[in-house]
Amino acid sequence: MTDFAIELSGICKSFGAVAANRDVEMNVAKGSIHGIIGENGAGKSTLMSILYGYYQADAGTIRVNDVEVRIRNSQEAIRLGIGMVHQHFMLVDTFSVLENIVLGAEGGVLLSRALGAARTHLKQLNQEYGLEVDPDAIVGKLGVGLQQRVEILKALYRGADVLILDEPTAVLTPQEADHLFRILRTLKAQGKTVILITHKLREVMDITDAVTVMRAGQVVGNVRTSDVDRAQLADLMVGRKVNLRVDKPEHEPGAVVLSVKGLNLVDARGVRVLQDVNFQIRAGEIVGLAGVAGNGQSELLEVLAGMSEATSGEISYKDLDLVRRKYREPKAAALRKLGIAHVPEDRSREGLVKAFSLYENVILGYQCDRSIRRGPFYKRRELVARTAQLIAQFDIRPDNPLLRAGLLSGGNQQKVVLAREIHADPDLLLIGQPTRGVDIGAIEFIHRRLVALRDAGKAILLVSVELDEIMSLSDRILVMSCGRISGEVAGKDASAMALGLLMGGGEKH
Amino acid sequence: MKLGQPSTLPRWAQLTILPVLNLVAALLVTGVVTWLIGENPLECLKLLIHGAFGYGEGIGYTLFYTTDFIFTGLAVAAAYHAGLFNIGGEGQAYLGGLGITLTVLAFDKILPFWLLMPLCLMAAMIFGAAWAYIPAWLQARRGSHIVVTTIMFNFISYSVMLYLIGHHLIEAGSQNPTTREFGANSWMPAMQGMAAAIGVHLPNTPLNASFFLALIACGVFYLVVWHTRWGYELRTVGTNGDAARYAGMNVPKVIIVAMCASGALAGLAAVNELLGSTHRMNVDFTNGIGFVGVAVALMGRNHPVGIILSALLFGALTQGGLDLSFAKPLITREMVLLIEGLVILFCGGLENLFEPMLAGLFKRGK
DSSP states (O other), X not given: OOOEEEEEEEEEEXXXXXXXXXXXXXXXXXXXXXXXXXXXXXXXXXXXXXXXXXXXXXXXXXXXXXXXEOOOSHHHHHHTTEEEEOSSOOOOTTSBHHHHHHTTOOOSSOHHHHHHHXXXXXXXXXXHHTOOOOTTSBGGGSOHHHHHHHHHHHHHHTTOSEEEEESGGGGOOHHHHHHHHHHHHHHHHTTOEEEEEEOOHHHHHHHOSEEEEEETXXXXXEEEGGGOXXXXXXXXXXXXXXXXXXXXXXXXXXXXXXXXXXXEEEOTTSOEEEEEEEEEEETTOEEEEEOOTTSSHHHHHHHHTTSSOOSEEEEEETTEETTTSOOSSOHHHHHHHTTEXXXXXXXXXXXXXXXXXXXXXXXXXXXXXGGGEETXXXXXXXXXXXXXXXXXXXXXXXXXXXXXXXXXXXXHHHHHHHHHHHHTOOSEEEEEOTTTTOOHHHHHHHHHHHHHHHHTXXXXXXXXXXXXXXXXXXXXXXXXXXXXXXXXXXXXXXXXHHHHHXXXXXXXX | OOTTOOOOSOHHHHHTHHHHHHHHHHHHHHHHHHHHTTOOHHHHHHHHHIIIIISXXXXXXXXXXXXXXXXXXXXXXXXXXXXXXXXXHHHHHHHHHHHHHHHHHHHTTTSOHHHHHHHHXXXXXXXXXXXXXXXXXXXXXXXXXXXXXXXXXXXXXXXXXXXXXXXXXXXXXXXXXXXXXXXXXXXXXXXXXXXXXXXXXXXXXXXXXXXXXXXXXXXXXXXXXXHBHHHHHHHHHHHOHHHHHHTTOOHHHHXXXXXXXXXXXXXXXXXXXXXXXXXXXBTTOSTTHHHHHHHHHHHTTTOHHHHHHHHHHHHHHHHHHHHHHHHOTTSOHHHHHHHHHHXXXXXXXXXXXXXXXXXXXXXXXX
């Protein structure tokens, strides 16, 4: 008799020629929080999809509570007490929380009985695990954090003893993530088993009891969290020494490139998203914009990139008044021509067209450039050659300019966007969440490129919710809170504590 | 294989084996229906193929219908690449016909062929584009759904044309709802005549120079959509509107221009019908070509080469089907429509029906 909730042994799974999982061994102790970490494409999600019945393993055995089982679909997984919270929620936006939870477990023609029973049960679950979800709220109107809790409730309602969470914090603010972790600890205290898929080392260190580290489809380590530190985990994940700090030479900033005065933005709902924002960026410096997600950073970035208009205020770039200037084409295109490049926060939604090949993505935003056309036609061969060159410079994999962008991993997609914007040789680079969803090896690379760009005398505005990133890259750090700049700290003096205080400035916590 | 997952089939198999399987499935179901009403399916198939490709006249008619379908298919594809589903090709072709009619009636007594023909082509495109412009504007600036507006505009165009032909354009003293015959200086040169000029004898069919116009349109379509800045913006707007906004594209403008191009292409189908064949405007000359264009574009995967092939298929079905219905009293015009419908169902709606099976075979083969 063992104390394992889940035992996987010898799991193999291939897609065509690609082996996504090879001889995977993993045991998850009952009543523990078990982390699975690895870079993008290491095979974490495939493994969990096998456990949840989406895929069938080519070989290997699964034991649940010491009984060997075959899981052919998700219904069988649910029957075995396995629940899953996906990265992209499977909820009906227009239904209430209660209706969503009953969905798929209606049990009868008339809904009212199921709903009544569910309401009682839900209340009990809500109390037991401190989930604080209103059963009558409409799901579409809830924030991301609450929607995730609805997903957790859904799994618990179906009697899950083992809960799999796939990258649960990717969409959460730090506060929401903290709340999620409190919930997970409560679940553990109540005897549930939690499996957490992530590639954030900090989360693993904070909350898990044991970790399985995956690399290229194989398990490279099954360790107790208390026996390792972050650096060791990172080395295991990447398979080589990783430098988590950025080496950054001292650098004297030059002339003011961008100057923002009294910027205000009122959105369609009448909320003041930006309030009296003032700052400057000089040539040859990286200015970090820190803050909890949703405090106006995204909107500021969009205004500066010309994708939306501020309500009032002044923006001057070099000697140009960007607000009063007359534009004969969409502003985003005009600003690009002036030398303002923009790496958007959401690269897969905005920064790339996934259905296009890489060489077509390399001109996105620069499609009007005459030098890449002969008459009305694009110089395809030149574009492919240029793309091949960028692929080599930025170590983008796989190295095929004709490949569709959607087939690349998140980190490589980000490199494509970054390569395109850096190739344009901008004087000002606006960059949002440069390493969101990017694996450690690529983060290191992207950080080095940004510092190199700074040393070449370019001005960079870096928006990120990762404090570590902001602190290691920025020469100056601005902190945003509730649409205001709540403070400024020199990069070398910054501490997480000081920034945290400013981030909370004016907010109740 | 779950829904929405990318296909694991190699691309060449997707473009060859899959459409053939779909076509065979459609023909099998048709065969069963034919057998049920008491006809011999194999004999009917033979008659249909013979009717479409078996003799000179049949081939001529097949290519004549193909010309219509290439234009309307390209029209649907042009809008599709901008993410718009234009099912108003019917009305746009109809209005294109109005443009031609007005031009011819006004100028065929004054202008020579070489001036009148370009004028007619322009008029067909401008009227078709103008008719598409209104739903496009509503979509781009007011968010009215293009599917709803274009289909409504088909009905409006019917009524408008009925009124115009019945009350204003009708030949004086005639009982038929048609205009007077166009002057011969406005006729698109017939294929028979052109072939005779170089000493080749062809049977008398409505096939005319519009066929070459359609092939040229395919070439231009390919170059514009895949090799120019405008095509790039078109496809970006169609696949990822957020990226288009990020890239500084004028999304409403792209939508409007795409729909106008689509309407202009649909308008050209009227050239084939009015200037190439009937030489007069009559009620209902479009006869469903706009809707077949949707199927043609769908089956041709919105690529000119695919569109030529699927237009040829539907051209053959139309011509062969007509021959078949003459030869077999049990096979009515409706039966031919059923065949077309089944082809559309299997090749459009159920295009991935055999995909998992085929993917399995491919996997085992390796």
